[in-house]
Amino acid sequence: xxxxxxHDERRLELVDATxxxxxxxxxxxxxxxxxxxxxxxxxxxxxxxxxxxxxxxEFAFSHVFNRTNRRIAEVTAGKAGLDALxxxxxxxxxxxxxxxxxxxxVIPFWQKAVNDPRxxxxxxxxxxxxxxxxxxxxxEARDAGDVRxxxxxxxxxxxxxxxxxxxxxxxxxAPDGAQDFGHAAQLEGYxxxxxx
Numbered sequence: 001x002x003x004x005x006x007h008d009e010r011r012l013e014l015v016d017a018t019x020x021x022x023x024x025x026x027x028x029x030x031x032x033x034x035x036x037x038x039x040x041x042x043x044x045x046x047x048x049x050x051x052x053x054x055x056x057x058e059f060a061f062s063h064v065f066n067r068t069n070r071r072i073a074e075v076t077a078g079k080a081g082l083d084a085l086x087x088x089x090x091x092x093x094x095x096x097x098x099x100x101x102x103x104x105x106v107i108p109f110w111q112k113a114v115n116d117p118r119x120x121x122x123x124x125x126x127x128x129x130x131x132x133x134x135x136x137x138x139x140e141a142r143d144a145g146d147v148r149x150x151x152x153x154x155x156x157x158x159x160x161x162x163x164x165x166x167x168x169x170x171x172x173x174a175p176d177g178a179q180d181f182g183h184a185a186q187l188e189g190y191x192x193x194x195x196x
Contacts, residue, residue, distance in 0.1 A: 011049050013039050015060045023101045027108035032056075054112065058119065061109040064102045065126050068092060072133070081141035082191060085160075088137060092130075092164045093183045094171035103168035130164075131157045138194075147194045156194065163190065 017039035021030040032053055036043045050056035068091060075087040094100045113119035134157035141147040149156070167183045174181070 007049070010041075011059065012063070014041070014046065014049060014056065015063050018056055018060050019101050019105055022108060023104050027057075027111070054116075057105075057109055057112060058122065060105050061119075061122065061126075064105050068102065069129075076137075081137060081144045082146045082194070085134065085137035085141060086187065086191060088133060089160065089164060089187050090184065093167050093187065095184060100171045100174075103172040106168060107172050127161060131161055134160050141194070149194050149196060160190070163187075 014035060017035050018030055021034050021038055025034075030053065032046055032050075033043050035053075035056070036046050046056075050059065071091045072088050075091055076084045079087055092099075094103045109119060110123065113123050135153050138147060138153040138156055142153065147153075147156075163186070167181065167186075170181055171183075
C-alpha cells in the first residue's frame with residue numbers, strides 16, 4: 001500500500017527547517033539544499049512544495065503571521081480595551097526564543113519586500129490587519145475611559161506597530177542568548193502614557 005503523504009504537514013516541516021537554518025546561518029545560509037537536508041528530505045523533494053526559495057520565504061512569513069494571529073486571538077478572547085491591547089502586543093513582542101526566531105524569518109522577508117511588489121503587498125496587508133486590531137482595542141479602551149490622551153487612535157496604533165516591529169529588529173539582531181531588552185516594561189510605560 002502506498003504511503004499517504006500529508007502535504008500540509010510537509011510544508012510546515014520545511015518552514016520549521018527554514019527557521020532553524022535562518023536562525024543559525026542567516027538567509028544566505030538557507031539554500032534549498034540546506035533546507036532539504038535539515039528537514040530530512042531529498043533535495044528535489046522540495047520543488048513540488050516550494051519551487052523557489054522566494055516561495056518558501058513567502059510561505060514562512062505567512063505562517064509566522066498566521067501563527068501569531070492565532071496566539072493573539074487566544075490571549076485576547078474575553079478581553080477588551082487596555083487588557084486586550086496589552087495581550088495583543090505581548091504576543092507580537094519577541095519575549096522568548098520562539099518569537100525571536102519568528103523575527104529572524106520576518107526580517108529577511110522585509111529585505112526582499114523592498115524590491116518585490118508582491119512581498120511588499122503581503123506585508124502591507126498583514127500590517128493593516130494588525131493596525132485594525134490595535135485600533136479596535138484602543139477604541140474600546142477610550143470608550144471605557146482608560147485612554148485619555150488627545151492623540152488620535154490611528155496615530156497611536158501606528159506608533160504601537162512601529163514599536164512592535166522595532167522590537168523585532170532589535171531582538172533579531174542581538175547576539176545569541178540575549179533576550180531581555182525591556183520590551184515588556186517599555187510596553188507598560190507606553191500604555192501608562194495613554195491614560196494622560
